[in-house]
Amino acid sequence: MDFQLSEEQTLLADSVESWLQDKYDFDRWRKLVKTDLGYTEENWKTMAELGWLGISLPEDAGGLGGSAVDTMLLAERFGRHMVAEPYFSTVILGAGLIQAAGDAGQKAEWLPAIGEGKAKWAFAHAEHGSRFALNEVRTKAVKSSDGWTLSGKKIVVWDAPSADRLIVLARSAGGDTDEKGLGLFVVDASSASGGAGVARHDYRTVDNRRASDIQFDHAPVLAVLGDPANAMPAVEAVVDQAIAFMASEAVGAMAALHETTLAYAKTRKQFGRAIGEFQVIQHRLVDMMMQVESARSLALLASLKAAAEPKERAKAAAAAKVQLGRSGRFVGQQAVQVHGGMGMTDELNVGHYMKRLMMLDTTFGNADHHQRRFAALSD
Amino acid sequence: MDLEFTAEERAFREEVRSFIRNSLPPALAEKTRQRIHLDKADFVAWHRILHARGWGAPNWPQQYGGPGWSPVQRYIFDEECATADAPPLVPFGISMVGPVIYTFGTDAQKQKYLPRIVSMDDWWCQGYSEPGSGSDLASLRTRAESDGDHYVVNGHKIWTTQAQHANMMFCLVRTDPAAKPQEGISFLLIDMTDPGVQVRPIISIDEGHSVNEVFLDNVRVPKANLIGQEGKGWTYAKFLLGNERTGIAEVATSKQRLKRLKDIARAEQSCGRPLLQDPDFRARVAAIEIDLLALEYTNLRMLAAENAGKGVGPEASMLKIRGSEIQQGLTELACEALGYYAAPYEHRPDGSNQPPVGPDYAQGRMEAYLYYRATTIYGGSNEIQRNIIAKMVLGL
Ligand SMILES: Cc1cc2nc3c(=O)[nH]c(=O)nc-3n(C[C@H](O)[C@H](O)[C@H](O)COP(=O)(O)OP(=O)(O)OC[C@H]3O[C@@H](n4cnc5c(N)ncnc54)[C@H](O)[C@@H]3O)c2cc1C
Numbered sequence: 201m202d203f204q205l206s207e208e209q210t211l212l213a214d215s216v217e218s219w220l221q222d223k224y225d226f227d228r229w230r231k232l233v234k235t236d237l238g239y240t241e242e243n244w245k246t247m248a249e250l251g252w253l254g255i256s257l258p259e260d261a262g263g264l265g266g267s268a269v270d271t272m273l274l275a276e277r278f279g280r281h282m283v284a285e286p287y288f289s290t291v292i293l294g295a296g297l298i299q300a301a302g303d304a305g306q307k308a309e310w311l312p313a314i315g316e317g318k319a320k321w322a323f324a325h326a327e328h329g330s331r332f333a334l335n336e337v338r339t340k341a342v343k344s345s346d347g348w349t350l351s352g353k354k355i356v357v358w359d360a361p362s363a364d365r366l367i368v369l370a371r372s373a374g375g376d377t378d379e380k381g382l383g384l385f386v387v388d389a390s391s392a393s394g395g396a397g398v399a400r401h402d403y404r405t406v407d408n409r410r411a412s413d414i415q416f417d418h419a420p421v422l423a424v425l426g427d428p429a430n431a432m433p434a435v436e437a438v439v440d441q442a443i444a445f446m447a448s449e450a451v452g453a454m455a456a457l458h459e460t461t462l463a464y465a466k467t468r469k470q471f472g473r474a475i476g477e478f479q480v481i482q483h484r485l486v487d488m489m490m491q492v493e494s495a496r497s498l499a500l501l502a503s504l505k506a507a508a509e510p511k512e513r514a515k516a517a518a519a520a521k522v523q524l525g526r527s528g529r530f531v532g533q534q535a536v537q538v539h540g541g542m543g544m545t546d547e548l549n550v551g552h553y554m555k556r557l558m559m560l561d562t563t564f565g566n567a568d569h570h571q572r573r574f575a576a577l578s579d
Numbered sequence: 580m581d582l583e584f585t586a587e588e589r590a591f592r593e594e595v596r597s598f599i600r601n602s603l604p605p606a607l608a609e610k611t612r613q614r615i616h617l618d619k620a621d622f623v624a625w626h627r628i629l630h631a632r633g634w635g636a637p638n639w640p641q642q643y644g645g646p647g648w649s650p651v652q653r654y655i656f657d658e659e660c661a662t663a664d665a666p667p668l669v670p671f672g673i674s675m676v677g678p679v680i681y682t683f684g685t686d687a688q689k690q691k692y693l694p695r696i697v698s699m700d701d702w703w704c705q706g707y708s709e710p711g712s713g714s715d716l717a718s719l720r721t722r723a724e725s726d727g728d729h730y731v732v733n734g735h736k737i738w739t740t741q742a743q744h745a746n747m748m749f750c751l752v753r754t755d756p757a758a759k760p761q762e763g764i765s766f767l768l769i770d771m772t773d774p775g776v777q778v779r780p781i782i783s784i785d786e787g788h789s790v791n792e793v794f795l796d797n798v799r800v801p802k803a804n805l806i807g808q809e810g811k812g813w814t815y816a817k818f819l820l821g822n823e824r825t826g827i828a829e830v831a832t833s834k835q836r837l838k839r840l841k842d843i844a845r846a847e848q849s850c851g852r853p854l855l856q857d858p859d860f861r862a863r864v865a866a867i868e869i870d871l872l873a874l875e876y877t878n879l880r881m882l883a884a885e886n887a888g889k890g891v892g893p894e895a896s897m898l899k900i901r902g903s904e905i906q907q908g909l910t911e912l913a914c915e916a917l918g919y920y921a922a923p924y925e926h927r928p929d930g931s932n933q934p935p936v937g938p939d940y941a942q943g944r945m946e947a948y949l950y951y952r953a954t955t956i957y958g959g960s961n962e963i964q965r966n967i968i969a970k971m972v973l974g975l
Pocket residue numbers: 468469470471475478480481537538539540541542544704705706707708710711712713714715737738739740741790953956957958959960961962963966
């Protein structure tokens with residue numbers, strides 16, 4: 201048993217943290233998320249230069265070939281600073297799916313550009329009516345002599361407004377809920393409106409990110425990643441990796457909330473003493489800490505099992521996601537409560553963390569969804 | 580024991596229901612369903628409709644312009660308003676300062692202010708909290724110094740709800756810095772249009788604007804605006820808090836929220852069936868419905884005591900605690916029911932012809948969830964309410 205970070209990993213964590221402390225303080229964050237883009241190209245470029253975009257990419261694609269733990273360290277710090285650049289969509293989902301399902305040519309063509317910060321990707325999977333079931337897909341992929349086209353509607357596609365390419369989960373065969381018959385279809389999304397056959401409706405989300413609802417109407421497909429009728433194994437693997445990332449991001453956000461709240465409880469005085477002297481507040485802070493630590497343990501487990509055999513991997517991811525959801529809510533809500541009126545203001549980071557944690561709970565299925573998934577997998 | 584309302588009470592319910600059906604503009608009901616922070620004109624419009632019917636101050640006795648309803652009638656009225664999605668009544672005039680004025684005010688104050696509260700010609704706000712004095716309100720520092728027949732007021736109030744709409748504020752100020760904290764406090768009525776009053780907005784986590792900071796800089800307040808005796812402000816403030824205790828459970832609005840939650844869960848799909856048929860989700864809805872039922876009957880028990888003329892004591896803090904927790908649970912579950920469509924957060928201006936993102940029933944759910952985090956903080960936080968019960972009811 202060894203939970204120690206290697207020297208390189210400590211170095212990585214420290215350098216990420218120090219860059220973010222320097223460049224990503226809350227005041228800057230507030231301005232940055234209010235711009236049209238919702239983040240800055242400059243930061244994206246820097247992340248490429250620092251090698252962050254390539255951490256998880258293979259070395260032959262110009263990446264660092266890092267482990268899931270490396271990504272976890274990054275994610276936790278991204279959570280702590282609420283990093284808004286589309287890392288999750290591009291690197292974890294986009295590059296993740298290309299790596300898991302793409303052929304050698306596709307990897308050679310697309311992965312280096314991702315590592316260099318030259319291409320942004322987004323993953324369109326959710327549909328209204330399917331709730332969190334990945335396999336319940338009504339968007340259709342149809343093949344004709346001109347190639348594949350897509351028709352249907354995807355909702356809440358994170359980071360789609362600034363993506364160059366979309367990977368769309370669509371059905372080439374089978375019934376609405378069949379595991380088989382699904383494929384990953386790459387669509388050009390570089391034009392402002394979405395391109396031929398693609399109508400994008402962009403919006404801001406409650407955590408100040410950007411997303412789109414996208415209507416496909418015989419939209420031409422640029423490429424297919426892997427088997428057009430058997431993408432689910434790759435999708436599930438990548439989604440579980442994504443869950444490990446989100447779980448670590450959530451740990452960063454929760455830890456920041458706990459620290460902020462603890463500091464507030466020590467300094468805010470009512471009735472002539474720090475509110476942290478009231479036992480009910482003390483117990484609350486202890487409960488928050490236990491939630492953070494449980495989430496940390498399961499985030500770690502999900503990262504370490506990210507490449508394990510499917511059932512083991514899925515159980516660890518499901519457990520981490522349940523914990524993320526429950527802990528994130530508790531920690532977010534109690535941070536607001538202990539801050540009193542101050543916790544209700546948009547000017548404090550507290551509410552913003554709470555909102556981010558809610559979205560992390562929702563994305564790829566909330567705690568209820570994954571509890572059920574865990575139950576189905578556990579003997 | 581009898582669980583049923585009397586025939587007169589049922590007839591009263593019919594009367595209220597049909598009045599609301601005929602007079603609440605549908606667009607206003609729709610807006611109330613979707614928004615927390617209504618515009619001033621929306622609140623005023625509904626208040627004036629009620630006022631024209633003689634119901635501008637539903638909780639007041641007849642002699643001051645109220646309908647003289649019993650606590651049970653008021654309860655029925657609240658329930659009918661909530662069921663119809665009527666805008667909430669602004670509490671600061673009719674529920675808060677009004678009863679203080681008719682109980683402790685001078686005849687001149689009654690004549691001047693009460694009719695304008697009933698008609699909503701004045702909009703009141705509550706200037707209690709200060710940056711350093713929230714839960715420990717008695718430590719407040721806003722000073723009122725005597726200067727002839729005026730007080731000169733200096734201080735800083737915060738979290739003042741709807742101060743941006745208000746032309747009047749009832750305010751706790753310190754008139755005697757030497758006295759014990761509670762004894763040096765006075766209750767003043769301040770004209771917000773006077774020189775030296777400045778209102779600054781605070782944007783809340785839902786990105787809406789209801790709360791404010793109010794800066795008082797050498798504001799000259801006529802001594803005629805003092806309520807009761809100097810130094811007795813704390814007594815009046817406590818009276819105000821104790822007033823209308825059975826209304827704070829918000830049972831009626833929660834019942835309406837529960838109904839809407841079920842509507843959403845019926846429309847949303849999960850695994851090929853309505854979300855409401857999903858056993859896990861259904862169990863969560865049932866759990867909160869049971870909580871609400873328990874609250875409703877606890878509230879009715881206290882209401883019956885109130886109706887029989889028995890005062891309701893500090894145990895009413897239970898209603899505030901459970902009521903706020905249930906409101907938060909319901910707004911949270913509504914967001915969860917939406918799945919991914921909880922995420923989009925764009926504010927469309929009134930009359931926008933842009934279609935909303937997601938289904939209509941998704942509009943405003945997240946805003947309500949976020950703003951309702953405040954229900955366990957304001958009006959005495961739930962921690963403070965538990966302290967009160969522990970001390971006053973349990974003698975701990
Ligand atoms: C949306 C909103 C609207 C409001 N509207 C108004 C208004 O119109 N007018 C007005 O005057 N005020 C208003 N308030 C202010 C409200 O009454 C205060 O926020 C409340 O009294 C808490 O005070 P505080 O914010 O200073 O928190 P604090 O008193 O600093 O409390 C911080 C935390 O410590 C806890 N705490 C404090 N003391 C104790 C104790 N002894 N034991 C255990 N825990 C304790 C609290 O419960 C809370 O969790 C509003 C507040 C909000 C959020």
